[in-house]
Amino acid sequence: MTKLIPDEAPRRREGRGFWRKVWAVLIKEFIQLKRDRVSFAMIIMIPLLQLLLFGYAINTTPRNLPTAVLLQENNDLTRAILAALQNTRYFKVTELPKTEAAMDRLLASGKVLFAVEIPANFERAVRRGDKPAMLVAADATDPVAAGSAISALGMAVQTALKHERAVPDSVQMPFEIRTHARYNPAGKTELNIVPGLVGTILTMTMLVFTALSVTREIERGTMETLLSMPITPVEIMLGKIIPYVFVGFIQATMIVLLGVFVFGVPILGSIWSLALLSTLFIASNLATGYSFSTVAQNQLQAMQMTLMYFLPNILLSGFMFPFAGMPVWAQWIGEAMPLTHYLRIVRAIMLKGSSISELQYDALALVVLTLVTMTIAVTRFRRTLD
């Protein structure tokens, strides 16, 4: 006959064993993650896919952007400018409106992304050295495209004028380009995007992983055994969060490396500060996802909450639209989200070379947000099956 209990009871360690229990859950989570092919693939695929998709948009030099040109005078010089525009291949002159109103309509309707207006008496003014203004209106809803196209425009026109010998060689810039970026006055540069992607990708994946962790145990019934054992909500939480700190760290490293080596984004600041604050940000997202999972009734609800949380993060964190341009109420919402602070941190470290001490406020905000969400998670965690 087999015997259920050993003749000699196994020795138990003294004390509460806080970290020992965290460790037990941590190992379990790691094994489960390892066995879960889909999640495992997600860790690698989400950052890769996102980065390549966005990166494609970053890398592609915009071509053949539909452009309207309003010529208020027609002579060799203006025709040369028109030809030069076409030659850049950035622009494709698709419309030649007769009036300013017609040009505005084209821009507003989205038929063209650029509208160039060469005013009357442009040639004479150039010859006199009066530096007349060439007006360029850009639909900057796609700031990446708009930004690089506008800089190309100036070069192209200047070259055209030189060839025309319309201008004395001594004059550096015989005319002025007055750009008016419509719809998105901030016109961010592409460098902003890779650091921004580190933040959004981490937000998304970290939330998805932890948002399911408690509800999954409830739905699979394993919560009953877990709760019947001597372990506290804090121990369960830490054991479930810590494995994903590593996962998040690997993801962040992947994105940053791709950003640096594929897209040429610099890291001007300290890589250690970046690593440290990124870890903090990862923990903050995990705590948020975990707290969703303690509030949600089932896995579906947890996913819905994650999506609902993700949207304002994208819109109000400064990832899509410049933070400073948002109304005050939206800024307040933004301040309550970890992504907002992390975007400032990661952009400042990578692009401006800022140090941690300069980023104190945002780092502290991350700490506070992490602690608050962890407290919510622990208090909301149901210790019973009631």
Add this chain to the structure above:
Amino acid sequence: MSAPAVSQSGAEDIAIDVRHLTKTFDGRAVVRDLSMQVKRGTIYGFLGPNGSGKTTTIRMLCGLLTPDSGTGTCLGYDILTETEKIKSQIGYMTQRFSLYQDLSVRENLEFVGRIYGIEKPAAAARAAIERLGLSGREDQLAGELSGGWKQRLALGACTLPSPQLLLLDEPTAGVDPKARRDFWNEIHALAADGLTVLVSTHYMDEAERCHEIAYIAYGELLARGTVAEVIAASHLTTYTVSSNDSSVLARLTDELSSAPGIDMVAPFGASLHVSGRDKDALEAAVALYRGRKELDWKPSEASLEDVFIDLMSKAKDNFQ
């Protein structure tokens, strides 16, 4: 119905002592005013039909559910305020398999060992695998085990930390008779070593293997004590009637069921158990049939099953 008094010789002798436990779900009382005492070192059977509140009661004992009212102790610890201490001293085997399906047998056992603070979880898991006869399956995922082996693993997990009290919720449901017998032999060996076991079950033969039983229906504890005490307390009078002709018995079943004074007719192999709560009324009813040559009437003792069915039908009249 009179419940036998439980000896109050001292708190140390009592593993479970709960009073007036009540639990309501969505306004429906699932456990009503339940009191029970379980002596240390005994095997206590917890019987009752499906949905009667057995699982709910067990969950309240180990702190998984908070009773709406009532008090009690488990291993001397308060079930309302000292659940952490209770949890470290008990082993709870859930009715539904609730270990990790995507962890192997060994990983599950090691996990349990670590949580309970066992010094060498890997060694303890290895020893448990051997003890349970799970050798050769230690690297199989728990989810891929067959029902019987899953139960074995669950049992191994809850006994691994050498608890003082085992709460087993229908541990033998769907297990073959040989494995059931082995299981009961093991349980008796454990109890002999001083372990207390509370086990819920459907099987009558298992009830008779318990030192004491409690019967619960519709959330109400209807009877408790040793098997003999429960049968005596039922005050059922029973006759066994047999016949050489099985068609006679089949017809007789219908006749007797509707006869006044007869509360229960249950077929038992080639005979019928005929029981009544009122001895005189039953005698009178039976007297009408005694004259029949082909029938052989014998006074007998009510079986546990007779008692439970009777209790349940009484409870049904009261609560439904």
